[in-house]
Amino acid sequence: MISKSRTRVAVIGGGISDEHDVSLASAASVVRAVGALGFAAEALTIGTDGRWRTADGQRVSASEAVERLAACDLAFPVLHGIDGEDGAIAGLLRMTRIPFVGSPVRAGALGMDKWATKLVAEDLGIATARGALAGGWAAPVGTAFASELRPPFVVKPTTGGSSNGVFVVADRVDLAATVEQARAFGETVLVEEYVRGREIDIAVFRDASGALRTGSTLEIGVVPGGVFDRAEKYDGSAEFTLPAPLDSRWETAIRRAAVLLYEALGCGGVARFDFFLTPDAVVLNEVNTSPGMTEQSQVPRMFAATGLDYADLVGELIAAAREEHRPR
Structure with a gap:
């Protein structure tokens, strides 16, 4: 059982990638959830210049940032893109012995590299586009x-x-x-x-008991131009169907592929797996080891559809990280 009154969670957002603003939105949502759960949140932001800042915008050195992280019980990074999601932040936290939510270095690096994930998927017997x-x-x-x-x-x-x-x-x-x-x-x-098929996504995380939990499948509606682009991802215009209307054969195949990839890549925390469903195959699109985490992002919607609301999802991820990094 986590003692909420003494638990401090460092939420890390921003970053130098072109997903900086998306990460800030994710971090703000996680901070709210951490507070709602009764924990204390220490918000830290990495600017597009690579410099660290506190919640009030005060610039701190990298060593001061590490000191603030080390004063917390664990870190909850929600950095998207390079120098974050690619295993960089996991490496920093591991080297400084700070427990954290999310995937370790290897999974972040492999998941971020779309060519590497194709090779892993194909070795597992999961189809990818040529x-x-x-x-x-x-x-x-x-x-x-x-x-x-x-x-x-x-x-x-x-x-x-x-x-x-x-x-x-x-x-x-x-x-x-x-x-x-x-x-x-x-x-x-x-x-x-180009793969012509329905886009079906699903998320997976390992809870504190060690069990893998999958969210609802989610289908993305047909978009103009054939690409689910940045504007549609974040302006609220995207059409999601949860659960995706699938027969049992394809539902099972998608869940199996996601779990296989989660395990083979060595993921931690929550990861999202995006697939195309063609008339005769499940085709991997890509893997996201640090997916969007606003209340309206796909992953929280997937788990809300199974009865796990946003704050409880954040709580489950924190509990799992505490268990994973507990001294043996």
Whole structure:
């Protein structure tokens, strides 16, 4: 049992990525939930300049930030994107021996890299779209690039989030130029064949007893242009159906794939798994090891549909982290 009156939770938001504002919204929601649960919240923000700040905007050094973190019982990072979700914040917290909610370094790094998650998924027997890499250390962009892939294509940075830098390309002649556009959001770019199917998402977390718990499946309504983009994710216009109307075969297949990936990647905390459902397969889209955590984000909605409201979800994640990091 957690003693609420003495428990301090450091909530870390912001970050240097292009998902900074999204992270701030997630962090504000978690802070409210922490207070509603009777815990004390210590809000810390990383600015787009990489500098740490307190809840009142006071700038503190990195060493002072670590001291504030260490004075808390655990940390609840809700950083999205590079230098956060990619395992960076987990590495800092692990090295400073601060218990935390969320995935460890390996899972964050693998989950953030869309090419790496494809390789893991395929080894598990989970289908992914045919794809190829370009830019950075990968194959250069040229006339022969992705020659075995059939248009239309989806072009996206391998480490992007919130649909930043995602483009749909109808004609091969536009591919090289679009890859260069996407590289503004990440040096290495993934090009995949466009998958026509229903988008079905689901979330998983491990509770304090060690049991894996899945939320409701969620279907995203058809969006103009074929990409569930940043505006639709956060302006309230997206249409979600919970639970997704699925027959038992596909419901089971999606839940199984999500659990397999959660375990194989070594996830902690809550992770969201996004799939396309075609007439004959469940196809992985991507993995989010630090998904949006506002009250209206997909993950809280998924668990609310199962009877676990937002504050209780945050409480379950805190309890699980305390148990995971308890001295043995």
